[in-house]
Amino acid sequence: MCLGIPAQVKTISNEAAKLGIVEIAGVRREINLACVCKDAQSPTELVGCWVLVHVGFAMALIDEAEAELTLTLLNELGELQAETQGARL
Amino acid sequence: MSTISNTEEGLRYLDEFRDPALARQLLETLHDQCDRLSQQRQKPLQIMEVCGGHTHSIFRYGLHDLLPDSIELVHGPGCPVCVLPKGVIDDCLRIATAPDTILASFGDALRVPGAKKSLLQARAEGADVRVVYSPLDALNLARQHPDKTVVFFALGFETTLPATALALQQARASSVDNFLVYSNHITILATIRAILQSPDMRLDGFLGPGHACMIIGTEVFRFVPERFGIPFVVAGFEPLDILQSITMIVNQHLNRAPALENQYTRVVRDHGNAVALQAITEVFEVRESFEWRGLGAIDQSGLRLRAAYRAFDAEHCFDLGQQKIPDPSHCQCGEVLKGVLKPSQCKLYSNQCTPEQPQGALMVSSEGACAAYYNYGVPRDQCA
Numbered sequence: 001m002c003l004g005i006p007a008q009v010k011t012i013s014n015e016a017a018k019l020g021i022v023e024i025a026g027v028r029r030e031i032n033l034a035c036v037c038k039d040a041q042s043p044t045e046l047v048g049c050w051v052l053v054h055v056g057f058a059m060a061l062i063d064e065a066e067a068e069l070t071l072t073l074l075n076e077l078g079e080l081q082a083e084t085q086g087a088r089l
Numbered sequence: 090m091s092t093i094s095n096t097e098e099g100l101r102y103l104d105e106f107r108d109p110a111l112a113r114q115l116l117e118t119l120h121d122q123c124d125r126l127s128q129q130r131q132k133p134l135q136i137m138e139v140c141g142g143h144t145h146s147i148f149r150y151g152l153h154d155l156l157p158d159s160i161e162l163v164h165g166p167g168c169p170v171c172v173l174p175k176g177v178i179d180d181c182l183r184i185a186t187a188p189d190t191i192l193a194s195f196g197d198a199l200r201v202p203g204a205k206k207s208l209l210q211a212r213a214e215g216a217d218v219r220v221v222y223s224p225l226d227a228l229n230l231a232r233q234h235p236d237k238t239v240v241f242f243a244l245g246f247e248t249t250l251p252a253t254a255l256a257l258q259q260a261r262a263s264s265v266d267n268f269l270v271y272s273n274h275i276t277i278l279a280t281i282r283a284i285l286q287s288p289d290m291r292l293d294g295f296l297g298p299g300h301a302c303m304i305i306g307t308e309v310f311r312f313v314p315e316r317f318g319i320p321f322v323v324a325g326f327e328p329l330d331i332l333q334s335i336t337m338i339v340n341q342h343l344n345r346a347p348a349l350e351n352q353y354t355r356v357v358r359d360h361g362n363a364v365a366l367q368a369i370t371e372v373f374e375v376r377e378s379f380e381w382r383g384l385g386a387i388d389q390s391g392l393r394l395r396a397a398y399r400a401f402d403a404e405h406c407f408d409l410g411q412q413k414i415p416d417p418s419h420c421q422c423g424e425v426l427k428g429v430l431k432p433s434q435c436k437l438y439s440n441q442c443t444p445e446q447p448q449g450a451l452m453v454s455s456e457g458a459c460a461a462y463y464n465y466g467v468p469r470d471q472c473a
Protein backbone atom coordinates (compact mmCIF):
# COMPACT_ATOMS: atom_id res chain seq x y z
CA MET A 1 0.00 0.00 0.00
CA CYS A 2 2.88 2.34 0.70
CA LEU A 3 4.87 1.29 -2.33
CA GLY A 4 4.45 3.73 -5.17
CA ILE A 5 4.83 2.95 -8.84
CA PRO A 6 6.80 5.25 -11.14
CA ALA A 7 4.92 5.96 -14.35
CA GLN A 8 5.08 8.41 -17.22
CA VAL A 9 2.08 10.63 -17.97
CA LYS A 10 0.95 9.82 -21.53
CA THR A 11 -2.05 12.05 -22.11
CA ILE A 12 -4.50 14.21 -20.22
CA SER A 13 -7.97 12.68 -20.25
CA ASN A 14 -9.86 15.40 -18.40
CA GLU A 15 -8.18 18.73 -17.94
CA ALA A 16 -10.77 20.27 -15.63
CA ALA A 17 -10.82 17.25 -13.32
CA LYS A 18 -7.02 16.93 -13.57
CA LEU A 19 -7.12 13.35 -14.80
CA GLY A 20 -4.45 11.78 -16.96
CA ILE A 21 -3.51 8.45 -18.46
CA VAL A 22 -0.37 6.65 -17.35
CA GLU A 23 0.98 3.27 -18.29
CA ILE A 24 1.93 0.92 -15.48
CA ALA A 25 3.42 -2.46 -16.37
CA GLY A 26 1.82 -2.36 -19.80
CA VAL A 27 -1.60 -1.40 -18.47
CA ARG A 28 -3.04 2.04 -19.18
CA ARG A 29 -4.83 3.62 -16.27
CA GLU A 30 -6.51 6.88 -15.55
CA ILE A 31 -5.07 8.57 -12.50
CA ASN A 32 -5.75 11.79 -10.66
CA LEU A 33 -3.05 14.42 -11.07
CA ALA A 34 -4.42 17.03 -8.62
CA CYS A 35 -1.58 16.63 -6.13
CA VAL A 36 1.11 17.31 -8.72
CA CYS A 37 -0.61 20.22 -10.50
CA LYS A 38 0.27 23.52 -9.00
CA ASP A 39 -2.78 25.80 -8.96
CA ALA A 40 -2.11 27.86 -12.03
CA GLN A 41 -0.41 25.13 -14.00
CA SER A 42 -2.35 23.27 -16.64
CA PRO A 43 -2.15 19.49 -16.33
CA THR A 44 -1.10 19.31 -20.00
CA GLU A 45 2.35 20.44 -18.90
CA LEU A 46 2.69 17.12 -17.11
CA VAL A 47 2.60 15.02 -20.29
CA GLY A 48 5.91 13.21 -20.52
CA CYS A 49 6.72 13.75 -16.84
CA TRP A 50 7.40 10.87 -14.49
CA VAL A 51 5.18 10.63 -11.46
CA LEU A 52 4.90 8.29 -8.52
CA VAL A 53 1.46 6.71 -8.37
CA HIS A 54 -0.23 5.69 -5.12
CA VAL A 55 -3.77 4.26 -4.96
CA GLY A 56 -4.93 6.07 -8.09
CA PHE A 57 -3.22 9.41 -7.45
CA ALA A 58 0.06 10.85 -8.66
CA MET A 59 1.54 11.90 -5.33
CA ALA A 60 4.91 13.23 -6.48
CA LEU A 61 6.67 14.36 -9.59
CA ILE A 62 9.90 12.42 -9.93
CA ASP A 63 12.61 15.02 -10.18
CA GLU A 64 14.84 13.77 -13.00
CA ALA A 65 17.73 16.06 -12.10
CA GLU A 66 17.70 14.78 -8.50
CA ALA A 67 17.49 11.19 -9.73
CA GLU A 68 20.60 11.77 -11.87
CA LEU A 69 22.36 13.39 -8.94
CA THR A 70 21.67 10.43 -6.66
CA LEU A 71 22.85 8.00 -9.34
CA THR A 72 26.02 10.03 -9.89
CA LEU A 73 26.67 9.99 -6.17
CA LEU A 74 26.06 6.26 -6.04
CA ASN A 75 28.37 5.67 -8.96
CA GLU A 76 31.07 7.81 -7.38
CA LEU A 77 30.79 5.87 -4.16
CA GLY A 78 31.02 2.66 -6.16
CA GLU A 79 33.96 3.74 -8.29
CA LEU A 80 35.84 5.04 -5.33
CA GLN A 81 35.31 1.68 -3.73
CA ALA A 82 36.49 -0.17 -6.81
CA GLU A 83 39.65 1.96 -7.09
CA THR A 84 40.77 2.24 -3.55
CA GLN A 85 39.02 -0.69 -1.93
CA GLY A 86 37.80 1.67 0.68
CA ALA A 87 41.16 3.02 1.76
CA ARG A 88 40.08 6.61 1.34
CA LEU A 89 36.49 6.27 2.54
CA MET B 90 1.05 -3.62 -4.73
CA SER B 91 4.46 -4.17 -6.16
CA THR B 92 6.83 -2.18 -8.28
CA ILE B 93 7.45 -4.97 -10.75
CA SER B 94 7.50 -3.67 -14.28
CA ASN B 95 8.70 -5.47 -17.35
CA THR B 96 7.96 -2.84 -19.90
CA GLU B 97 9.90 0.19 -20.98
CA GLU B 98 7.67 2.17 -18.66
CA GLY B 99 8.93 2.39 -15.17
CA LEU B 100 12.25 0.80 -16.02
CA ARG B 101 14.06 4.07 -16.01
CA TYR B 102 13.47 4.77 -12.36
CA LEU B 103 13.54 1.21 -11.18
CA ASP B 104 16.36 -0.61 -12.92
CA GLU B 105 18.92 2.09 -12.41
CA PHE B 106 18.40 1.83 -8.67
CA ARG B 107 18.67 -1.95 -8.79
CA ASP B 108 22.06 -2.27 -10.47
CA PRO B 109 23.61 -5.39 -8.86
CA ALA B 110 27.23 -4.43 -9.60
CA LEU B 111 26.79 -1.07 -7.95
CA ALA B 112 25.00 -2.71 -5.04
CA ARG B 113 28.00 -4.98 -4.48
CA GLN B 114 30.35 -2.00 -4.44
CA LEU B 115 28.12 -0.15 -2.01
CA LEU B 116 28.05 -3.18 0.24
CA GLU B 117 31.83 -3.24 0.26
CA THR B 118 31.88 0.41 1.23
CA LEU B 119 29.44 -0.35 3.98
CA HIS B 120 31.53 -3.26 5.26
CA ASP B 121 34.60 -0.99 5.34
CA GLN B 122 32.71 1.69 7.21
CA CYS B 123 31.41 -0.82 9.72
CA ASP B 124 34.92 -2.16 10.30
CA ARG B 125 35.99 1.35 11.18
CA LEU B 126 32.97 1.88 13.36
CA SER B 127 33.68 -1.34 15.24
CA GLN B 128 36.84 0.30 16.55
CA GLN B 129 34.59 2.82 18.29
CA ARG B 130 31.79 0.56 19.49
CA GLN B 131 31.12 -3.11 20.14
CA LYS B 132 27.36 -3.27 19.93
CA PRO B 133 25.71 -3.63 16.50
CA LEU B 134 23.88 -0.59 15.15
CA GLN B 135 20.16 -1.13 15.47
CA ILE B 136 18.46 0.60 12.59
CA MET B 137 14.69 0.64 12.30
CA GLU B 138 13.13 0.62 8.89
CA VAL B 139 9.88 2.30 9.80
CA CYS B 140 7.98 1.46 6.67
CA GLY B 141 6.70 -1.96 5.62
CA GLY B 142 7.65 -1.07 2.06
CA HIS B 143 11.28 -1.05 3.17
CA THR B 144 10.88 -4.39 4.96
CA HIS B 145 9.48 -5.81 1.73
CA SER B 146 12.39 -4.49 -0.39
CA ILE B 147 15.03 -5.60 2.10
CA PHE B 148 13.80 -9.18 1.88
CA ARG B 149 12.96 -9.15 -1.79
CA TYR B 150 16.55 -8.22 -2.64
CA GLY B 151 18.10 -10.30 0.10
CA LEU B 152 19.77 -7.27 1.69
CA HIS B 153 19.27 -8.74 5.18
CA ASP B 154 21.75 -11.49 4.29
CA LEU B 155 24.32 -9.17 2.75
CA LEU B 156 24.66 -6.51 5.42
CA PRO B 157 27.60 -6.55 7.83
CA ASP B 158 26.90 -8.29 11.15
CA SER B 159 27.27 -4.98 12.91
CA ILE B 160 24.06 -3.72 11.28
CA GLU B 161 20.87 -5.06 12.79
CA LEU B 162 17.64 -4.10 11.07
CA VAL B 163 14.61 -3.71 13.30
CA HIS B 164 11.32 -3.94 11.44
CA GLY B 165 9.08 -1.07 12.41
CA PRO B 166 5.32 -0.90 12.76
CA GLY B 167 4.92 0.84 9.42
CA CYS B 168 2.55 -1.56 7.73
CA PRO B 169 -0.93 -0.11 8.14
CA VAL B 170 -2.61 -3.44 7.55
CA CYS B 171 -0.54 -5.17 10.22
CA VAL B 172 -1.51 -2.82 13.03
CA LEU B 173 -5.26 -2.99 12.42
CA PRO B 174 -7.00 -4.19 15.58
CA LYS B 175 -9.25 -7.22 15.20
CA GLY B 176 -12.21 -5.19 16.45
CA VAL B 177 -12.00 -2.97 13.38
CA ILE B 178 -12.34 -5.98 11.09
CA ASP B 179 -15.40 -7.03 13.04
CA ASP B 180 -16.83 -3.52 12.67
CA CYS B 181 -16.33 -3.87 8.93
CA LEU B 182 -18.00 -7.27 8.96
CA ARG B 183 -21.00 -5.65 10.58
CA ILE B 184 -21.05 -2.98 7.85
CA ALA B 185 -20.63 -5.53 5.06
CA THR B 186 -23.55 -7.63 6.24
CA ALA B 187 -25.95 -4.69 6.66
CA PRO B 188 -28.76 -4.64 4.06
CA ASP B 189 -28.13 -2.79 0.79
CA THR B 190 -24.55 -2.05 1.69
CA ILE B 191 -21.32 -2.57 -0.23
CA LEU B 192 -18.04 -2.54 1.66
CA ALA B 193 -14.98 -1.65 -0.42
CA SER B 194 -11.30 -1.59 0.45
CA PHE B 195 -7.81 -2.56 -0.66
CA GLY B 196 -7.20 -6.29 -1.14
CA ASP B 197 -4.76 -6.62 1.75
CA ALA B 198 -7.22 -5.14 4.23
CA LEU B 199 -9.89 -7.61 3.20
CA ARG B 200 -7.67 -10.60 3.98
CA VAL B 201 -6.91 -9.66 7.61
CA PRO B 202 -8.47 -12.18 9.98
CA GLY B 203 -11.10 -10.78 12.37
CA ALA B 204 -12.30 -12.58 15.49
CA LYS B 205 -13.95 -15.30 13.39
CA LYS B 206 -13.26 -14.53 9.77
CA SER B 207 -11.85 -12.08 7.27
CA LEU B 208 -13.91 -9.83 5.02
CA LEU B 209 -13.09 -11.99 2.01
CA GLN B 210 -14.44 -15.02 3.85
CA ALA B 211 -17.60 -13.02 4.58
CA ARG B 212 -17.84 -12.31 0.86
CA ALA B 213 -17.74 -16.01 0.10
CA GLU B 214 -20.71 -16.29 2.45
CA GLY B 215 -22.67 -13.68 0.54
CA ALA B 216 -21.67 -10.26 1.93
CA ASP B 217 -21.10 -7.60 -0.73
CA VAL B 218 -17.39 -6.88 -0.33
CA ARG B 219 -15.39 -5.36 -3.19
CA VAL B 220 -11.67 -5.00 -3.75
CA VAL B 221 -10.75 -1.55 -5.03
CA TYR B 222 -7.46 -0.09 -6.15
CA SER B 223 -8.26 3.47 -5.17
CA PRO B 224 -10.77 5.31 -2.95
CA LEU B 225 -11.95 6.90 -6.20
CA ASP B 226 -13.03 3.46 -7.39
CA ALA B 227 -15.16 3.17 -4.25
CA LEU B 228 -16.69 6.57 -4.96
CA ASN B 229 -17.48 5.44 -8.50
CA LEU B 230 -19.13 2.32 -7.11
CA ALA B 231 -21.42 4.62 -5.14
CA ARG B 232 -22.26 6.54 -8.32
CA GLN B 233 -23.00 3.28 -10.14
CA HIS B 234 -25.18 1.91 -7.33
CA PRO B 235 -27.40 4.79 -6.17
CA ASP B 236 -29.70 2.31 -4.44
CA LYS B 237 -26.92 1.02 -2.16
CA THR B 238 -24.71 2.55 0.49
CA VAL B 239 -21.05 2.17 -0.38
CA VAL B 240 -18.67 2.23 2.58
CA PHE B 241 -14.97 2.65 1.90
CA PHE B 242 -12.88 1.08 4.64
CA ALA B 243 -10.04 3.62 4.65
CA LEU B 244 -6.68 2.80 6.13
CA GLY B 245 -3.05 3.65 5.76
CA PHE B 246 -0.52 6.23 6.79
CA GLU B 247 0.09 9.66 5.31
CA THR B 248 0.70 7.97 1.96
CA THR B 249 -2.90 6.95 1.35
CA LEU B 250 -4.47 9.68 3.48
CA PRO B 251 -4.55 12.37 0.75
CA ALA B 252 -6.29 9.93 -1.62
CA THR B 253 -9.10 9.40 0.89
CA ALA B 254 -9.29 13.14 1.59
CA LEU B 255 -9.51 14.02 -2.10
CA ALA B 256 -12.15 11.35 -2.73
CA LEU B 257 -14.22 12.79 0.12
CA GLN B 258 -13.84 16.31 -1.25
CA GLN B 259 -15.08 15.05 -4.62
CA ALA B 260 -17.99 13.23 -3.01
CA ARG B 261 -19.03 16.38 -1.20
CA ALA B 262 -18.57 18.64 -4.22
CA SER B 263 -20.71 16.37 -6.38
CA SER B 264 -23.23 15.64 -3.58
CA VAL B 265 -22.89 11.87 -3.70
CA ASP B 266 -25.12 10.90 -0.78
CA ASN B 267 -24.60 7.14 -0.65
CA PHE B 268 -20.83 7.17 -0.03
CA LEU B 269 -19.38 6.69 3.46
CA VAL B 270 -15.86 6.35 4.78
CA TYR B 271 -14.81 4.34 7.81
CA SER B 272 -11.55 6.03 8.71
CA ASN B 273 -8.83 3.93 10.23
CA HIS B 274 -6.08 6.21 9.03
CA ILE B 275 -3.07 6.60 11.27
CA THR B 276 -0.05 8.87 11.27
CA ILE B 277 3.52 7.68 11.24
CA LEU B 278 4.73 10.86 12.93
CA ALA B 279 2.87 10.09 16.18
CA THR B 280 4.11 6.52 15.99
CA ILE B 281 7.75 7.45 15.69
CA ARG B 282 7.31 9.83 18.61
CA ALA B 283 5.80 6.98 20.66
CA ILE B 284 8.66 4.64 19.74
CA LEU B 285 11.23 7.24 20.79
CA GLN B 286 9.52 7.80 24.12
CA SER B 287 9.10 4.14 25.01
CA PRO B 288 11.40 3.16 27.91
CA ASP B 289 13.02 0.21 26.12
CA MET B 290 14.00 2.31 23.08
CA ARG B 291 17.48 1.34 21.98
CA LEU B 292 17.60 2.35 18.33
CA ASP B 293 20.68 3.87 16.68
CA GLY B 294 19.02 5.17 13.54
CA PHE B 295 15.91 5.35 11.41
CA LEU B 296 15.42 4.63 7.74
CA GLY B 297 12.69 7.24 7.35
CA PRO B 298 9.48 6.39 5.47
CA GLY B 299 10.09 7.80 2.00
CA HIS B 300 6.52 7.87 0.82
CA ALA B 301 5.01 9.25 4.01
CA CYS B 302 7.66 11.99 3.80
CA MET B 303 6.69 12.63 0.19
CA ILE B 304 3.44 13.94 1.70
CA ILE B 305 4.50 15.44 5.04
CA GLY B 306 8.06 16.44 4.16
CA THR B 307 11.27 15.78 6.03
CA GLU B 308 11.39 18.80 8.34
CA VAL B 309 8.76 17.33 10.69
CA PHE B 310 11.35 14.72 11.70
CA ARG B 311 14.10 17.17 12.61
CA PHE B 312 13.35 16.58 16.30
CA VAL B 313 14.64 13.01 16.00
CA PRO B 314 18.34 13.90 15.63
CA GLU B 315 18.04 17.21 17.47
CA ARG B 316 16.14 16.08 20.58
CA PHE B 317 17.00 12.39 20.67
CA GLY B 318 20.42 12.38 19.01
CA ILE B 319 19.39 9.64 16.58
CA PRO B 320 20.19 9.68 12.84
CA PHE B 321 17.14 9.93 10.59
CA VAL B 322 17.64 9.31 6.87
CA VAL B 323 14.60 9.48 4.61
CA ALA B 324 15.05 6.57 2.24
CA GLY B 325 13.78 5.42 -1.14
CA PHE B 326 12.63 1.86 -1.73
CA GLU B 327 15.02 0.40 -4.28
CA PRO B 328 17.98 -1.68 -3.10
CA LEU B 329 20.53 1.04 -3.88
CA ASP B 330 18.39 3.60 -2.04
CA ILE B 331 18.36 1.44 1.06
CA LEU B 332 22.07 0.65 0.94
CA GLN B 333 22.96 4.30 0.43
CA SER B 334 20.71 5.33 3.32
CA ILE B 335 22.30 2.80 5.68
CA THR B 336 25.71 4.09 4.59
CA MET B 337 24.58 7.61 5.48
CA ILE B 338 23.49 6.50 8.96
CA VAL B 339 26.79 4.69 9.56
CA ASN B 340 28.65 7.79 8.42
CA GLN B 341 26.75 9.92 10.88
CA HIS B 342 27.86 7.53 13.63
CA LEU B 343 31.47 7.63 12.43
CA ASN B 344 31.37 11.42 12.54
CA ARG B 345 29.35 11.43 15.76
CA ALA B 346 26.96 13.86 14.10
CA PRO B 347 23.36 12.64 14.09
CA ALA B 348 21.37 14.50 11.47
CA LEU B 349 18.25 14.61 9.37
CA GLU B 350 19.18 13.65 5.81
CA ASN B 351 17.17 12.97 2.70
CA GLN B 352 18.43 10.21 0.42
CA TYR B 353 15.21 10.16 -1.62
CA THR B 354 15.51 13.65 -3.10
CA ARG B 355 14.03 12.61 -6.43
CA VAL B 356 10.65 12.26 -4.71
CA VAL B 357 10.74 13.87 -1.27
CA ARG B 358 10.85 17.63 -0.68
CA ASP B 359 11.56 19.37 2.63
CA HIS B 360 7.98 20.47 3.16
CA GLY B 361 6.08 17.67 1.43
CA ASN B 362 3.20 18.05 -0.96
CA ALA B 363 1.17 21.22 -0.33
CA VAL B 364 -1.95 20.14 -2.23
CA ALA B 365 -2.10 16.81 -0.41
CA LEU B 366 -1.49 18.41 3.00
CA GLN B 367 -4.22 20.94 2.43
CA ALA B 368 -6.73 18.24 1.51
CA ILE B 369 -5.80 16.24 4.62
CA THR B 370 -6.23 19.27 6.90
CA GLU B 371 -9.55 20.16 5.36
CA VAL B 372 -11.05 16.69 5.77
CA PHE B 373 -9.38 15.06 8.79
CA GLU B 374 -8.76 15.81 12.45
CA VAL B 375 -6.63 14.02 15.01
CA ARG B 376 -8.23 11.56 17.46
CA GLU B 377 -7.10 11.78 21.09
CA SER B 378 -5.98 8.20 20.93
CA PHE B 379 -6.10 5.22 18.61
CA GLU B 380 -5.76 1.54 19.39
CA TRP B 381 -3.05 -0.31 17.46
CA ARG B 382 -2.86 -4.04 17.24
CA GLY B 383 0.02 -5.34 19.29
CA LEU B 384 1.11 -1.90 20.43
CA GLY B 385 -1.92 -0.67 22.36
CA ALA B 386 -3.23 2.88 22.34
CA ILE B 387 -1.02 5.61 20.89
CA ASP B 388 -1.96 9.23 21.61
CA GLN B 389 -2.93 11.37 18.65
CA SER B 390 -2.03 8.67 16.18
CA GLY B 391 -5.42 8.23 14.50
CA LEU B 392 -7.46 10.49 12.25
CA ARG B 393 -11.21 10.89 11.91
CA LEU B 394 -13.40 12.94 9.59
CA ARG B 395 -14.09 16.53 10.61
CA ALA B 396 -17.62 17.60 11.54
CA ALA B 397 -18.06 19.15 8.09
CA TYR B 398 -17.82 15.62 6.67
CA ARG B 399 -20.14 14.01 9.21
CA ALA B 400 -22.62 13.04 6.47
CA PHE B 401 -19.89 10.85 4.97
CA ASP B 402 -18.69 9.35 8.23
CA ALA B 403 -19.53 5.67 8.68
CA GLU B 404 -18.89 6.03 12.42
CA HIS B 405 -22.03 8.17 12.68
CA CYS B 406 -24.19 5.98 10.48
CA PHE B 407 -23.31 2.58 11.87
CA ASP B 408 -23.03 1.56 15.46
CA LEU B 409 -19.32 0.86 15.45
CA GLY B 410 -18.24 -0.14 18.89
CA GLN B 411 -14.46 0.12 18.55
CA GLN B 412 -14.75 -3.15 20.43
CA LYS B 413 -11.54 -4.64 21.70
CA ILE B 414 -10.86 -8.23 20.73
CA PRO B 415 -7.55 -9.52 22.04
CA ASP B 416 -5.29 -11.59 19.82
CA PRO B 417 -5.27 -15.29 20.74
CA SER B 418 -2.57 -15.84 23.34
CA HIS B 419 -0.47 -18.08 21.09
CA CYS B 420 -0.03 -15.28 18.49
CA GLN B 421 3.13 -13.28 19.10
CA CYS B 422 2.35 -10.42 16.73
CA GLY B 423 2.71 -7.83 19.48
CA GLU B 424 6.25 -8.89 20.33
CA VAL B 425 7.18 -8.95 16.65
CA LEU B 426 5.69 -5.49 16.11
CA LYS B 427 7.70 -4.13 19.02
CA GLY B 428 10.87 -5.68 17.62
CA VAL B 429 11.32 -7.93 20.70
CA LEU B 430 10.97 -11.09 18.61
CA LYS B 431 11.88 -11.74 15.01
CA PRO B 432 9.00 -13.18 12.94
CA SER B 433 10.87 -16.46 12.56
CA GLN B 434 10.89 -16.74 16.36
CA CYS B 435 7.10 -16.72 16.72
CA LYS B 436 5.78 -20.13 17.76
CA LEU B 437 3.24 -20.12 14.90
CA TYR B 438 5.56 -18.87 12.16
CA SER B 439 5.48 -21.09 9.06
CA ASN B 440 3.63 -23.96 10.70
CA GLN B 441 0.25 -22.66 11.79
CA CYS B 442 0.65 -19.17 10.37
CA THR B 443 1.31 -18.78 6.64
CA PRO B 444 0.20 -16.24 4.01
CA GLU B 445 -2.47 -18.73 2.88
CA GLN B 446 -3.75 -19.19 6.43
CA PRO B 447 -2.66 -16.13 8.35
CA GLN B 448 -3.19 -16.06 12.10
CA GLY B 449 -1.98 -12.50 12.44
CA ALA B 450 -2.05 -9.49 10.18
CA LEU B 451 1.74 -9.39 9.87
CA MET B 452 1.42 -12.48 7.69
CA VAL B 453 -1.22 -10.92 5.44
CA SER B 454 0.23 -7.90 3.74
CA SER B 455 3.28 -8.25 1.51
CA GLU B 456 4.61 -5.34 3.55
CA GLY B 457 4.21 -7.23 6.82
CA ALA B 458 7.37 -8.48 8.47
CA CYS B 459 6.14 -12.08 8.85
CA ALA B 460 5.02 -12.32 5.21
CA ALA B 461 8.35 -10.86 4.07
CA TYR B 462 10.26 -13.46 6.10
CA TYR B 463 8.03 -16.26 4.84
CA ASN B 464 7.92 -15.27 1.18
CA TYR B 465 11.68 -14.97 1.00
CA GLY B 466 12.28 -18.29 2.68
CA VAL B 467 13.57 -17.38 6.14
CA PRO B 468 13.35 -20.66 8.08
CA ARG B 469 11.78 -21.02 11.49
CA ASP B 470 14.16 -20.13 14.27
CA GLN B 471 14.39 -23.46 16.10
CA CYS B 472 16.20 -22.20 19.14
CA ALA B 473 13.58 -19.60 20.01
Ligand code: SF4
Binds near residue numbers: 423435438442
Ligand atom coordinates in the same frame (compact mmCIF):
# COMPACT_ATOMS: atom_id res chain seq x y z
S1 SF4 C 1 3.89 -15.62 12.51
FE1 SF4 C 1 1.70 -15.13 12.47
S2 SF4 C 1 1.07 -15.22 14.60
FE2 SF4 C 1 3.28 -15.14 14.61
S3 SF4 C 1 3.76 -12.95 14.80
FE3 SF4 C 1 3.70 -13.39 12.61
S4 SF4 C 1 1.60 -12.95 11.98
FE4 SF4 C 1 1.59 -13.09 14.23
